[in-house]
Amino acid sequence: MKPAKNIAQLPPIDDALRDAVLHVTARLKDQPGALLPVLHGIQEAVGYVPEVAVPLIAREMNLSRADVHGVVSFYHFFRTRPAGRRVLYLCRAESCQAMGAAKLEQHVKQRLGVDFHQTTADGAYTLEPVYCLGNCACSPALMIDDELKGRVTPESFDAWLATEKT
Template sequence: MSRRERWSAVRAAEIIAEHAQREGAMLPILHALQETFGYVDAEAVPLIADALNLSRAEVHGCITFYHDFRSAPAGRRLVKLCRAEACQAQGSERLHGEILSRLGVDWHGTSADGAVTVEPVYCLGLCATGPAALVDEEPIARLTADVLATALAEARS
């Protein structure tokens, strides 16, 4: 994962101002904030609402509707596990249970040591080689718990 900036309301206001005049500005703003900070801080909600003349509820609703937006920083490594039907047919549900248990997290959770965040995705396009995952945007086919552990260990070094 790329290095993110530490949250700053001043920097967030600059980002919001850069995009505020665009048609349909909310999603570009949210994407830019997440790209910059790795998440959309709760302090950004009133800044966005004021800039776009929206209610805070509308902004919060958009953030929570889309699964790609985070309201807290992700772990140092991001694991996205495919939950689509093809991967389920290859035993991903049982596998996901084992992975989540090993890491000590729930869906959309981050391990206690901040090392790994796990998120569900709904098709990675690796259907013929499932179960599948992304580790820091790198695809892994024929996923097992041990293959994931190796990928995470390799990513740390």
């Protein structure tokens, strides 16, 4: 059974979000294996993949809502809520664990007052786990937005955080 083509049957979605989703899907949907590039494009354009957009994405990709939701929920990279102004990706892979990432994880969570997949109350930081940043020689690793940091300690994290707050 094909998805309904009548947009009136979709849940309410604001015009800006609808336009962003339609722009990204129109540009990428004909690629082989287009769902991942489409989801990346939407997250880049909007900052996350809103749950309310899943039915529209599914319709435009000629997929079921379950297919789209399954991919969004499977990959840790995709967010369904807005992220903070800065996103911190803390590596949890074996090399980083062997070099003190568990201690760093507890420290970062305590300092920010959040757990993984959460955003600080002031909207400044979102903390995300990642399972290898490819910086194993400089473990433990932390990526802040697109900036990779190696050999991160609780003290160097605190120093970075202090410069952020000034």
